[in-house]
Amino acid sequence: MSEPIALPEGYQPNEQEPYMNDQQLEFFRLRLLAWKAELEEEESHTSELLQENDWRQADDVDRASLESDTTLELRTTERYHKLIKKIESALERIKDGSFGYCDETGEEIGLKRLMARPIATLSIEAKERQERLEKQHRKS
Numbered sequence: 001m002s003e004p005i006a007l008p009e010g011y012q013p014n015e016q017e018p019y020m021n022d023q024q025l026e027f028f029r030l031r032l033l034a035w036k037a038e039l040e041e042e043e044s045h046t047s048e049l050l051q052e053n054d055w056r057q058a059d060d061v062d063r064a065s066l067e068s069d070t071t072l073e074l075r076t077t078e079r080y081h082k083l084i085k086k087i088e089s090a091l092e093r094i095k096d097g098s099f100g101y102c103d104e105t106g107e108e109i110g111l112k113r114l115m116a117r118p119i120a121t122l123s124i125e126a127k128e129r130q131e132r133l134e135k136q137h138r139k140s
Contacts, residue, residue, distance in 0.1 A: 013111050020100040024111075028118050029094050035118070036087045039080045046077045086119040093121075102126050 005026050013024040093099035100109050102123040109123050122130065 013115070015111055019108055019111075025094050025099065028099065028114065029091065032087050032090050032094075032118055036084055036091075039084050039087070043077055043080045043084075046073050046080075083119070089121075090119045104130075 005022050007023060007026055007030070011023060011027060013027055017024070090099060100114060101107065102109055103121045104126040105123060107123055109120050113120050113124055120127075
């Protein structure tokens with residue numbers, strides 16, 4: 001896909017149209033960009049909150065609570081950062097034409113799966129296979 005295209009108002013990808021056509025790619029590109037912007041805003045807000053924390057609180061209970069809250073916020077920020085990297089990777093796949101296709105098998109991931117998880121890189125079957133293998137390795 002070379003240039004962004006205008007989508008019809010209320011457009012939703014459907015299985016009656018060719019898979020990963022320009023409209024579907026633009027739909028997912030816009031969806032990923034919006035998600036990324038939302039996460040970046042949350043990440044920025046969390047950073048501001050962490051900077052505002054007053055670590056000189058006299059009460060040990062307050063300090064412990066603040067440390068617990070900070071740990072949670074840092075974990076959340078790390079999760080956002082990882083998601084942003086996955087979103088950027090999905091945007092690159094849109095550019096190179098591999099978005100919507102399984103990294104493992106090359107088959108279509110499917111619109112329903114991409115609507116639920118637009119950063120998906122594996123088909124449901126490949127993901128289930130991967131999870132079964134992980135489960136087997138944990139047992140041994």
